Amino acid sequence: MKKLKSFIYSLTFNIAAAIAVLLLVFCAVVSTIGYYKFTDSLTKEYTDSAYRTADTAATLVNADHIDLYLLNFQSIRDKEDTELSREYYQSLERLNILRDKQNVTIIYIIAVDTTDYEHFISVFNCPDKSIYKTVWDIGEVKYTTQTSDNTYQNIYKNMYENGEKSASIMRTKNLNGAPPHVTSLIPLYKSDGKTVAGIMCVQRPMSELAEGRRSYMFLVAGFTMSLAVLLIVIAVIFLRKQFVNPIKKINDEAARFAKTNSAPDKPLSEKLNSKIHEISSLVAAVSDMEDETLKYIDNLSTAISEKQRMGTELRIASLIQQGSLPSVFPAFPDRKEFDLFASMEPAKEVGGDFYDFFLIDSDHLALVMADVSGKGVPAAVFMMATKILINERAHVGGTPAEILSVVNDRICEHNGAEMFVTVWLGILEISTGKLTFANAGHDDPAISVGGGNFDMVKNKHGLVIGAMGGLKYKDSEIVLGKGDKIFLYTDGVPEATNKNNELFTAQRMIDVLNTEKPSAPESVIKTVREKVREFTGDAPQFDDITMLCFEYKGKNDKSIKLPATDENLAKATEFVRERLKNRNVSEKFIKQVELYVEEVFVNIAHYAYAPDIGDAEIFCDVSADKITVIFTDEGKRYDPLEKPDPDITLSAEERDIGGLGIFMTKKLTDDIRYEYKDGKNILITEKNFE
Numbered sequence: 001m002k003k004l005k006s007f008i009y010s011l012t013f014n015i016a017a018a019i020a021v022l023l024l025v026f027c028a029v030v031s032t033i034g035y036y037k038f039t040d041s042l043t044k045e046y047t048d049s050a051y052r053t054a055d056t057a058a059t060l061v062n063a064d065h066i067d068l069y070l071l072n073f074q075s076i077r078d079k080e081d082t083e084l085s086r087e088y089y090q091s092l093e094r095l096n097i098l099r100d101k102q103n104v105t106i107i108y109i110i111a112v113d114t115t116d117y118e119h120f121i122s123v124f125n126c127p128d129k130s131i132y133k134t135v136w137d138i139g140e141v142k143y144t145t146q147t148s149d150n151t152y153q154n155i156y157k158n159m160y161e162n163g164e165k166s167a168s169i170m171r172t173k174n175l176n177g178a179p180p181h182v183t184s185l186i187p188l189y190k191s192d193g194k195t196v197a198g199i200m201c202v203q204r205p206m207s208e209l210a211e212g213r214r215s216y217m218f219l220v221a222g223f224t225m226s227l228a229v230l231l232i233v234i235a236v237i238f239l240r241k242q243f244v245n246p247i248k249k250i251n252d253e254a255a256r257f258a259k260t261n262s263a264p265d266k267p268l269s270e271k272l273n274s275k276i277h278e279i280s281s282l283v284a285a286v287s288d289m290e291d292e293t294l295k296y297i298d299n300l301s302t303a304i305s306e307k308q309r310m311g312t313e314l315r316i317a318s319l320i321q322q323g324s325l326p327s328v329f330p331a332f333p334d335r336k337e338f339d340l341f342a343s344m345e346p347a348k349e350v351g352g353d354f355y356d357f358f359l360i361d362s363d364h365l366a367l368v369m370a371d372v373s374g375k376g377v378p379a380a381v382f383m384m385a386t387k388i389l390i391n392e393r394a395h396v397g398g399t400p401a402e403i404l405s406v407v408n409d410r411i412c413e414h415n416g417a418e419m420f421v422t423v424w425l426g427i428l429e430i431s432t433g434k435l436t437f438a439n440a441g442h443d444d445p446a447i448s449v450g451g452g453n454f455d456m457v458k459n460k461h462g463l464v465i466g467a468m469g470g471l472k473y474k475d476s477e478i479v480l481g482k483g484d485k486i487f488l489y490t491d492g493v494p495e496a497t498n499k500n501n502e503l504f505t506a507q508r509m510i511d512v513l514n515t516e517k518p519s520a521p522e523s524v525i526k527t528v529r530e531k532v533r534e535f536t537g538d539a540p541q542f543d544d545i546t547m548l549c550f551e552y553k554g555k556n557d558k559s560i561k562l563p564a565t566d567e568n569l570a571k572a573t574e575f576v577r578e579r580l581k582n583r584n585v586s587e588k589f590i591k592q593v594e595l596y597v598e599e600v601f602v603n604i605a606h607y608a609y610a611p612d613i614g615d616a617e618i619f620c621d622v623s624a625d626k627i628t629v630i631f632t633d634e635g636k637r638y639d640p641l642e643k644p645d646p647d648i649t650l651s652a653e654e655r656d657i658g659g660l661g662i663f664m665t666k667k668l669t670d671d672i673r674y675e676y677k678d679g680k681n682i683l684i685t686e687k688n689f690e
Contacts, residue, residue: 355368499536558579572598583622614635625688
């Protein structure tokens with residue numbers, strides 16, 4: 001079935017079928033025209049032949065005696081031996097002979113009743129008895145209505161009255177037993193040439209006409225069909241050679257090329273050296289197409305490889321960028337004074353926005369929000385450089401304004417791309433809540449005071465970082481209280497656009513923030529991001545969306561965490577003094593507490609992390625009857641209480657070095673205990689009030 005369908009839809013079959021249909025139509029047209037022309041010609045010849053026979057028959061009959069024949073028809077029927085009877089039968093014999101010689105079916109003469117032309121009288125009747133079983137005898141009266149319609153009546157009348165010389169009637173159906181025939185009629189005039197004595201009728205059968213026409217049609221149809229078959233064979237052979245086979249080879253080459261995408265072993269123009277312009281043009285076009293396609297594939301493969309390489313590099317760059325941003329939350333799980341959360345969603349694989357937060361020391365936290373001009377890899381590289389510079393410079397010291405001034409000068413020294421970055425930098429003194437910040441062309445932050453509504457904090461902006469060197473920025477200060485929040489963002493939030501080109505706007509952002517003002521920073525960030533997504537819908541993201549929310553929970557009155565260095569000793573003792581200043585205790589008591597705090601802190605600073613530096617946390621709780629001070633460090637495991645007390649009765653030269661500090665601490669406290677837990681040394685001291 002598949003092979004049959006393939007053959008039916010092949011070009012060769014369709015061409016042959018088209019030629020066959022055209023030749024069949026041509027044959028039908030020629031045959032139809034020939035049929036009618038041949039029929040007309042043969043009918044005319046039949047009619048003329050019948051007329052000639054009638055004219056000849058008229059010479060064999062004495063028209064002047066027709067009336068005598070009818071008057072004496074009875075004696076003629078009886079074949080009486082009279083001169084008139086002999087003359088009649090001689091004429092009848094001649095008519096029969098003429099009928100046989102001329103191949104007609106019947107010759108007869110009638111005398112028509114001119115009163116109404118509805119009936120006539122038979123005079124002579126010479127039929128072919130193999131066809132006509134009954135023979136009219138002389139004197140028989142016949143009605144024209146029994147024979148036909150009024151056609152004969154009109155002819156008879158025209159011949160008798162109007163001088164019509166001849167007439168012809170064709171009957172294509174059997175009539176009164178007579179087969180289809182052509183009847184030719186001529187009037188028989190008496191010797192005066194004016195009086196019509198009767199009408200001579202000669203019938204010739206249509207069978208000869210039909211047979212001749214059938215033979216002609218068979219001849220024409222056979223010749224035409226033979227010619228059609230011959231032409232189809234010649235045309236198919238020619239078309240296959242000149243068109244079908246070349247097109248098939250071109251198709252095979254196209255299929256081979258589509259499957260292998262490789263150059264042919266031999267040029268197509270050498271395989272098909274066709275002299276037909278269209279075929280040669282098609283061969284050239286296919287060859288050019290293959291060459292161009294191979295070049296395109298090579299270029300496309302190179303482009304795809306390059307794109308894949310760039311995609312890989314962008315993914316790596318994205319991972320590096322994401323890794324450079326602090327993303328582990330809670331960020332400082334051991335710091336209870338604050339909470340924060342941040343996110344950055346780049347518009348492309350890598351972005352130009354960045355946020356940062358880091359502890360400069362145990363009491364100072366830096367918050368950074370920045371937006372680099374441009375997008376993609378250049379912005380990401382510029383962002384990384386800016387982030388590193390800000391971080392390094394902040395650890396050196398100085399206010400936010402001083403830090404931004406130095407960073408700006410450093411960037412302007414090597415800013416051939418003339419890029420810039422907007423930066424908001426704030427440094428929080430954790431113990432007091434004082435926030436010092438400077439703004440280099442960045443969006444104003446939103447602040448919620450005491451859990452109230454968020455409002456924009458407007459302050460004077462400096463020029464963006466990277467615009468020009470030598471700029472000085474201005475510091476601003478606010479003091480955060482317990483429960484205050486600050487929301488930092490880039491312009492990707494208020495300028496987020498939906499499919500109707502409408503902006504999200506800063507006001508809509510503030511409205512969303514105020515629905516989340518009691519929530520934790522993480523919830524605030526996620527709600528704003530969700531609302532931005534709802535607003536933009538299916539519209540593409542055109543800018544990075546970066547946010548940071550910080551909540552100040554208040555300073556920790558009972559603990560302080562400091563780098564264990566001699567320089568921080570004063571802060572440690574001052575922290576304990578502050579806890580006791582509102583208590584009704586003597587200065588002597590305070591001095592004693594400060595003394596053993598100093599001894600323990602110095603011991604941690606000198607021995608716990610040596611030769612490195614680590615943190616020491618001091619917890620101080622003042623109850624109604626005592627003060628509890630707990631020292632915690634993550635240095636080497638060491639229980640100072642295991643060491644025997646020094647013998648103070650010996651002289652300084654005789655005693656072992658060390659041990660006096662912890663001995664003094666034991667004497668100045670009412671209870672002292674040590675434990676090692678979760679990798680930390682914990683020393684617990686208690687001293688009762690006087």
